[in-house]
Amino acid sequence: MIKAHRHGLSGRAVVFASLLCLALGTALLAWQAQAQQGGRSALVMTVDGPIGPAIDDYFQRGLERAAESDAELVVVRLDTPGGLDASMRSMISAMLAAEVPVAFYVSPAGARAASAGTYLLYASHVAAMAPATHLGSATPVQLGGGGLPGLGDNQPPDDDADEGASKEGSGAESADEAEPGKRRGDTAMERKVLEDAVAYIRSLAERHERNADWAEAAVREAVNLGARQALEKNVVDAIADDLDDLLARIDGREVVMADGTRTLATAELTLERFDPDWRTELLAVITNPNVAYLLMIIGFYGLVFELMNPGALVPGTVGAVSLLLALFAFQVLPINYAGLGLILLGLGLILGEALMPSFGILGIGGIVAFVMGSVMLMDAESLSISLPMIGGVALLAAGLMLWVVIRFLALRRRPPRTGQDELVGCRARVEADFTDSGHVRLKGERWKARSARPLSRGQAVRVTAVDGLVLEVEPLGSVSN
Known part of the structure; x- marks a missing residue:
């Protein structure tokens, strides 16, 4: 009986151990599946404002981060009134060559994807909108805000104009005659800009099989669509x-990538935020078209005023810094060259403060230029500079400038050592008694002197003023023997 009981306990123990192992194995498999699922993520970026060099830099850094972390998707929340053509094209080129699919999502409600935003939507692998949003108005405009001359008042050409155009125009003009409602500009340059924009957005639409005809209308006629109509x-x-x-x-949608088609697996992805940092926000303010235009004006007139008034220093310093910032904002200079130029300008101005004291003007301008240039190079490719390094060098330069300013202010307070101003305060001795005017000996020289009080021979006097070759004196002590 005892032996059987022991065998029964042993059997139950084996069954219990087997069930426990099965439960642990199931839990382990579930944990591994959850870990693998949790490792799949989507990088979420935010573009809120005009498209410019700062947004372009932020977007490309986001694509690099997504590729490094093996993200399944990049989602860009978009709300923009438009921006610079060069920045937009740079973003599109990076997106078309990206390893990770990019979805542009116009949100939140009330947001828009106007002008450059429309091109970005057409270029994205996935274009999406939130309710109560819109896109469109993709006609090229000048930086000042006006449309290209001739686009606003273009009317469908009449029969005579069509006939003349068919005789003199090119093939592109003949195509416009076939669709007389199209805007095409009045000059060759206007037509080049407009037709280039039309061809660009149509090529993007055809790549992702979207409505190319409406895209052309958005460029030629600046039309808009709400979210529901766009879908x-x-x-x-x-x-x-x-x-x-x-x-x-x-989820499950096929998108066109640089290396072929890919099926998206976006269900239950973990969202990883990559919001603009303080550097991007600062550069975005500088590259705002309105601010960039103002910087260009300040830079131009600052240099003009400095040339008209050499040595003024303030307009020249402000103008040089503003002009370099404006060239970066307009993408005339890439971010690494603009940053390097500002650093060199800043070091030159700080050195100029030491060699040619301007009581802080050159020094302050140099520190501003140095810090701005360093900020631009913080994340520039192969030219990364750390924030502590920037702060340390800026504080060192500020300390040097402060020492120079204090030193030269102290020198200004010292009494003169040459010229007539040096004589004021010096001691002299009366050569002979006189009541109104007479002579005194000062530093071995005989000077004519005047005094409001009678003076005696050998009396010590102090010089109070110099009037040409006449000294104004006053008595200091008693007569010496």
Whole structure:
């Protein structure tokens, strides 16, 4: 009986151990699956404002980060009135060559993807909008805000104009005659800009099989669409209330990548935020078209005023710094060259403060230029500079400038050592008694002197003023023997 009981306990123990091992194995497999699922992520970026060099730099850094972390998708929340053509094209080129699919999502409600934003939507692998948003108005405009001359008042040409154009125009003009409602500009330059924009956005639409005809209308006629109409006209791929809804709607969708088609697997992705940092925000303020235009004006007139008034220093210093910032904002200079130029300018101005004291003008301008240039190079490729290094060098330069200013202010307070001003305060001795005027000996020289009080021979006097070759004196002590 005892032996049987022991065998029964042993059997139950084996069964219990087997069940425990099975449960642990199941839990381990579930944990591994959850870990693998948790490792799949989507990088979420935010573009809120005009498209410029700062946004271009931020966007490309985001693509690099997504590729390094093996993200499944990059989602860009977009709300923009437009921006610079060069920055927009740079972003599109980076997006078309990206290893990770990019979804542009116009949100929140009330946001827009106007002008350059429309091109970015057409270039993205997934174009989505939130309810109560819109896109369009993609006609090229001048920096000042006006449309290209001739685009605003273009009317459908009459029969005579069509006939003349068919005789004199090119093939592009003949194509316009076939569709007389198209705007095409009045001059060759206007037509070149407009037709280039039309061809560009149509090529983007055809790549992702979106509505190319509406895209052309957005460029030629500056038309707009709301979210619902954009989905109906095959301008965007989805309407989503939020990011989770967006990921659910585009799951399983095929997109065109640089190396072929890819099927998205976006269900239950972990969202990783990559918001603009303080550096991007600062550069975005500088590259705002309105601020950039103002910097260009200040830079131009600052240099003009400095040339008209050499040695003024303030307009020249402000003008040089503003002009370099404006050239960066307009993408005339890339971010690394603009940053390096500002650093060299800053060091030159700080050195100028030491060699040619301006009581802080050159020094302050140099520190501002140095710090701005260093900030630009903080994340520039192969030219990264750390923030502590920037702060340390800036504080060192500020300390040097402060020492120079204090030193020269102290020198200004010292009494003169040459010229007539040096004589004021010096002691002299009366050569002979006189009541109104007479002579005194000063530093071995005989000077004519005047005094409001009678003076005696040998009396010590102090010089109070110099009037030409006459000294104004006053008595200091008693007569000496």
